[in-house]
Amino acid sequence: MSYYDVDSILTDAQKLPCTFELEVPGLGILEGNPGEDIKPGTRIDLPLWLGEMLSIGARLGTSRLVTLDMPSALSERVMNALKADPRTVDLRSLAPHFYSLGERILELFEEEELVDVLMETFKKRAAEVSDQAHNPRGAVGDGVDFLRGLDETERQLFRAAHDRAKEMRVWSGEAKRK
Known part of the structure; x- marks a missing residue:
């Protein structure tokens, strides 16, 4: 697929349920609570591209930030x-x-x-x-x-x-x- 492929961009924008594994300070805006922290075990629907990037730590041998769930x-x-x-x-x-x-x-x-x-x-x-x-x-x-x-x-x-x-x-x- 091309970088400029609209269908690919729209696919990557699909929401994917993600479970946070670590505490993330100040990122509560993702669940509608600006200024709050995201606690471990919090489930948030994130765009596919973002969920994939946040889970990439597991592939690099470090602890991952989120676990991806099946949409x-x-x-x-x-x-x-x-x-x-x-x-x-x-x-x-x-x-x-x-x-x-x-x-x-x-x-x-x-x-x-x-x-x-x-x-x-x-x-x-x-x-x-x-x-x-x-x-x-x-x-x-x-x-x-x-x-x-x-x-x-x-x-x-x-x-x-x-x-x-x-x-x-x-x-x-x-x-x-x-």
């Missing part, structure tokens, strides 16, 4: 729903950049099951996205709720599939050029 968008409850039927889950309400968030989290956590669930989810939902994109009436009927729940990656996939299907109809003479 609610990738919780066990959500993973179970995705295993049951990924097409019924509204990914956009969980995280607008759901798959990008999953990718970033997998850089921080070793979760083999999460990899499998995300891959299967993308495969099954991509097939549905393709069906909706190729069916001109798909966005009118039962597909409306599904299309509203697409994350940004799936929306890009939908646009690409829809545009290619439209171009194919124009090429074959079924539709007029505009």
